[in-house]
Amino acid sequence: MSIQRMRPMTVGELSRRTGVRVKTLREYTDLGLIYTLGRSPANYRLFTTDALWYVHQIGELRGLGLTVAEIRELATTWLDGADQASGARLAELLHRSRERLERRIAGQQQTLRRIEEFEAVHRADLAVGDFCFSDGPRGGVDA
Missing domain, CATH: 1.10.1660.10 (Multidrug-efflux Transporter Regulator; Chain: A; Domain 2)
Incomplete structure (x- = not known):
């Protein structure tokens, strides 16, 4: 040693x-x-x-996307001597992490689509560099 x-x-x-x-x-x-x-x-x-x-x-x-709580749960399973159970539990936790990630990706893809739609609608205004929201108040809050 x-x-x-x-x-x-x-x-x-x-x-x-x-x-x-x-x-x-x-x-x-x-x-x-x-x-x-x-x-x-x-x-x-x-x-x-x-x-x-x-x-x-x-x-x-x-x-891999596991939360600290999930890692703690996995460590507890392993420390309890359930080696095979800890492998199965890790597989479940990885599946759960994948699902969370897929939901986040879907949300980000939705935001990307909204950006693309906004740019398409306002392409001319964005090109001149003088875009403002013309239907709302400028520089203040409606009274």
């Missing part, structure tokens, strides 16, 4: 090594997603290098 592996890290060092904000790492610790060795004499949270792996895995799952 290397000396580096045995030397605990503070939350600040873990943050520097992972690129994850200290506040986020504290949240992960409070939620039980990463574990500390305890605290230093100066009351800093101390982590083993294993925390680097956990933070990386959390980042991977977040990058």
